[in-house]
Amino acid sequence: MNDESKVLILGGGISGLSTAWFLHRRGVAVEVLDVGARPGGSIRTSLRQGYLVEHGPNSTLQKPGGKDDALGRMVDDLEIGGRLIEAAPAGAKRYVMREGRLHPLPASPLTFLTTPIFSPLAKLRLPREIVTGWVDHEESIADFVRRRLGRDFLTYAIEPFISGVFAGDPEQLSIQAAVPRIYGLEQQYGTLIVAAIMEGKAAKAMGSPSGRLVTFDEGMEVLPATIAEKLPSGTVRGGTEVIGLRPGEGGIWHAHWRTAQGESGVSSARRVVLALPALAAASVLFPVAPAASQALSSLAYAPIASVALGYSRDRIAHPLDGFGFLLPRKEKIRLLGALFSSSLFPDRAQAHKVLLTAFIGGAMDPSALNLPDERLIGQVHEDVARCLGIQGEPEFVRLTRYQRAIPQYHLGHLARIEALDRALEPFPGLHTRANWRDGISVSQCVRNGELLAKRLTGEEEEEEHSA
Numbered sequence: 343m344n345d346e347s348k349v350l351i352l353g354g355g356i357s358g359l360s361t362a363w364f365l366h367r368r369g370v371a372v373e374v375l376d377v378g379a380r381p382g383g384s385i386r387t388s389l390r391q392g393y394l395v396e397h398g399p400n401s402t403l404q405k406p407g408g409k410d411d412a413l414g415r416m417v418d419d420l421e422i423g424g425r426l427i428e429a430a431p432a433g434a435k436r437y438v439m440r441e442g443r444l445h446p447l448p449a450s451p452l453t454f455l456t457t458p459i460f461s462p463l464a465k466l467r468l469p470r471e472i473v474t475g476w477v478d479h480e481e482s483i484a485d486f487v488r489r490r491l492g493r494d495f496l497t498y499a500i501e502p503f504i505s506g507v508f509a510g511d512p513e514q515l516s517i518q519a520a521v522p523r524i525y526g527l528e529q530q531y532g533t534l535i536v537a538a539i540m541e542g543k544a545a546k547a548m549g550s551p552s553g554r555l556v557t558f559d560e561g562m563e564v565l566p567a568t569i570a571e572k573l574p575s576g577t578v579r580g581g582t583e584v585i586g587l588r589p590g591e592g593g594i595w596h597a598h599w600r601t602a603q604g605e606s607g608v609s610s611a612r613r614v615v616l617a618l619p620a621l622a623a624a625s626v627l628f629p630v631a632p633a634a635s636q637a638l639s640s641l642a643y644a645p646i647a648s649v650a651l652g653y654s655r656d657r658i659a660h661p662l663d664g665f666g667f668l669l670p671r672k673e674k675i676r677l678l679g680a681l682f683s684s685s686l687f688p689d690r691a692q693a694h695k696v697l698l699t700a701f702i703g704g705a706m707d708p709s710a711l712n713l714p715d716e717r718l719i720g721q722v723h724e725d726v727a728r729c730l731g732i733q734g735e736p737e738f739v740r741l742t743r744y745q746r747a748i749p750q751y752h753l754g755h756l757a758r759i760e761a762l763d764r765a766l767e768p769f770p771g772l773h774t775r776a777n778w779r780d781g782i783s784v785s786q787c788v789r790n791g792e793l794l795a796k797r798l799t800g801e802e803e804e805e806e807h808s809a
Contacts (some may be wrong), residue, residue: 343618345411347370347371347612348370348371348372348373348612348613349362349365349370349371349372349373349611349613349614349615349616349798350372350373350375350441350595350597350599350609350610350611350613350614350619351362351372351374351375351614351615351696352371352375352584352587352615352616352617352623352626353374353375353376353383353494353615353616353617353619353622353623353776354374354375354376354378354381354382354383354566354570354578354580354617354619355376355382355384355385355566355617355776355777355779355787356385356565356566356784356787356788356791357383357617357775357776357777357787357790357791358374358376358615358617358775358776358791359374359381359382359569359578359614359791360569360572360788360790360791360792361415361617361626361791361794361795362374362411362569362573362577362578362791363416363419363420363791364401364412364416364791364794364795364796365795365798365799366573366574366577367419368795368799368801370795370798370799372573372577373577373579373609373611374573374577374578374579374611375579375582375584375597375599376578376579376580376581376582377581377582377583377584377622378580378581379581380563380567380580381566381567381570382398382563382565382566382567382570382578383398383564383566383723384397384398384399384481384744384747385398385399385562385563385565385784386563387560387561387562387563387564388740389560390738390740391652391738392691392692392739392740393650393652393690393691393692393694393695393696393697394560394561394689394690394691394697395699396557396561396562396648396650396699397561397648397684397740397742398744399562399744399784400557400562400683400699401555401556401557401562401686401687402555402556402562402783402784402785403448403553403554403555403556403783403785403800404553404554404556404785405553405554405785406553406554410789412785412789412791412792413556413784413785413788413789413794414516415792416510416565416569416788416792417565417602420565420569420572422558422564422565422568424452425560425564426556426557427556427557427558427559427687427688428554428556428577429555429557429665429686429687430685430686430687432663432664432665432666432682432686433555433664433683433685433686434449434525434664434665435447435449435663435664435665435702436544436664436665436666436667436668437664437666437667437668438459438498438499438502438667438668438669438670439460439667439669439670439673439675439729440459440498440670440673441673442448442456442640442673443458444613444660444667444729445457445458445477445666447459447499451495459498459499460494460495460498460499461494461532463494463597463607464492464493464494464495467492468491468492470493471490471533471580472533474489474533475489476528476532477489477531480516480517480753480754480756481515481516481517481518482512482513482514482515482516482517482753483500483504483512483513483516483520483521484496484500484512484513484517485513485517486517486524486525486528487512488527490533490534491534496512497670497672498670498672499538500512501670501671502667502668502669502670503666503678504520504761505669505671505678505679505704505706506668506678506679506701507749507782508520508644508705508748508750508751508775508782509644509645509678509703509704509705509747510644510704510705510706510748510750510751511647511704511705511706511750514676514705514750514752514753515750515751515752515753516751516752516753516755516756517752518756519751519752519755519756520751520755521526521737530587530595537542543711550803551779553785555665555686557687558806559689562782562784565619571645573785574618575634575739579599579609580714581601581602581603582599582600582601583599583600583601584597584598584618584622584626585598585600586598586626586629587614587626587627587629587630588629588630589630589769590610593612593770593771594610594611594612595610595611595612595613595614595688595771595772596608596609596610597610599608603755610772612771613771613773613798614771614772615676615773615774615775615794616742616772616774616775616776616785617774617775617776618776619640619746619776619778620638620639620641620643620776620778621746622639623638623776624636624638624639630769631765631766631768631769631772633761633764633765634762634765634766637759637761637762637765638661638762638778640749640758640759641749641750641755641758641778642705642749642752643701643745643746643747643748643749644703644704644705644708644747644748644750645704645708645710645711645743645744645745645746645747645749646701646702646703646711646743646744646747646748647701647702647703647710647711647718647741647742647743647744648699648700648741648742648744649699649700649702649722649723649739649740649741649742650683650697650699650700650738650739650740650741650742651697651699651700651720651722651723651736651738651739652691652695652696652697652698652736652737652738652739653695653696653698653732653736653737653738654694654695654696654715654734654737655694655695655696656694657697657732657733657734658730658731658732659730659731659732660729660730660731661694661709662682662684662685662730663682663685663748664677664682664685665681665682665686666680666681666682666686666698666699666750667680667729667730668728669725671706673768675722675725675728675730676702676707676710676725677700677701677702677721677722677725677726678700678701678702678703678704678707679700679701680698680699680700680701680726680729680730681697681698681699681700682696683697683698683699684696684697684698695737696778697738698726698728699712700722700725702721702722702725703716703747705750711743711745715741718741719739719741723735723736723739748782749777749778750781751782759779762774764787773794773798775790775794
């Protein structure tokens with residue numbers, strides 16, 4: 343297939359599929375090459391023994407209405423709005439452990455004053471945040487929080503939150519790159535406390551996610567599967583590994599590929615979107631743009647093991663009345679945390695059963711993924727049982743390992759992305775779109791896919807001129 347008006351997309355994760363969908367809706371022919379047998383990359387759902395298991399992202403945040411709600415626009419276009427489900431109200435409660443006990447994170451000024459999560463000294467220190475000054479250099483999340491809120495907030499709120507979202511080390515992650523909203527609040531208001539008052543949403547100012555937590559009736563895989571199904575037949579070529587990308591005459595790019603069955607071929611287009619994981623994109627780019635390849639090769643990932651555990655409800659002492667729990671490293675428990683999956687969304691487990699999704703590993707404990715399956719599962723069950731008061735063994739277990747799970751927006755990340763973009767400037771037909779830039783969540787990837795589609799069709803410029 344060689345069409346000068348076509349856009350060739352390398353990678354069929356949610357970034358590539360979103361870009362493909364929004365281009366298709368704008369009348370642009372697309373072709374997607376993806377190494378996976380099923381579209382969606384790490385977004386994968388399975389149903390076994392009555393348990394609906396997410397092997398990748400368990401949910402995402404939607405901001406209904408407005409320019410940022412690309413997910414809502416896509417869901418409407420795909421006609422699957424009736425399959426979108428919002429988390430139960432209990433999902434607003436999140437537990438954090440301190441001194442061996444789980445406590446809900448405070449949701450109001452009164453509960454903040456009474457919570458045992460933060461020490462009296464930390465609470466007394468908080469008003470000093472108003473007079474804390476700026477710094478004129480890039481900071482890690484840890485340095486930012488220590489400077490503005492103190493060590494206790496870092497240990498018992500931000501560090502576990504960052505472990506839960508990025509599986510990352512707050513000492514290494516860049517505040518500007520990883521959580522730009524928080525950095526922006528400081529720049530706009532000079533203080534997070536004033537930002538909380540001005541916006542009326544203290545939880546957002548403290549870094550809690552905004553929007554509504556959503557998934558689909560049959561799991562997150564509904565989204566990529568529906569995109570692939572509703573794109574024109576043959577658009578998504580699964581089981582196809584891109585092994586090379588070469589420029590040709592007249593500005594046409596040629597992507598060489600092969601399949602697991604030994605077939606090989608070439609797909610060509612004037613415009614190409616690299617929506618591959620960083621190392622795969624670096625490999626494809628190396629012969630063409632070695633400086634861009636080097637920038638991509640320097641991007642780090644955190645390893646994660648996700649373990650779905652099924653129990654009889656009467657075996658668990660904890661009420662499971664929330665989103666889940668997070669564990670500060672200071673508590674000396676290897677687990678990162680767990681989601682109360684069957685409390686959040688319906689039909690995740692049968693009646694009188696419970697599905698938990700636990701996580702281990704991350705940037706601060708990568709060696710956990712070196713454990714053999716039996717020991718890793720045993721460690722996860724032991725930690726979950728200790729936290730929730732579980733008697734007996736799980737009746738259901740599913741383990742999913744990702745050696746390169748979540749991209750880490752380390753200090754210098756924005757500079758590396760700028761270096762990548764500069765290295766690609768001589769190649770105007772090449773574009774990048776993946777979760778290693780501009781946001782890691784599903785909804786961010788969807789929004790970024792829409793933005794790229796607008797840019798490729800000139801819609802972005804039209805919006806700017808009309809503003």
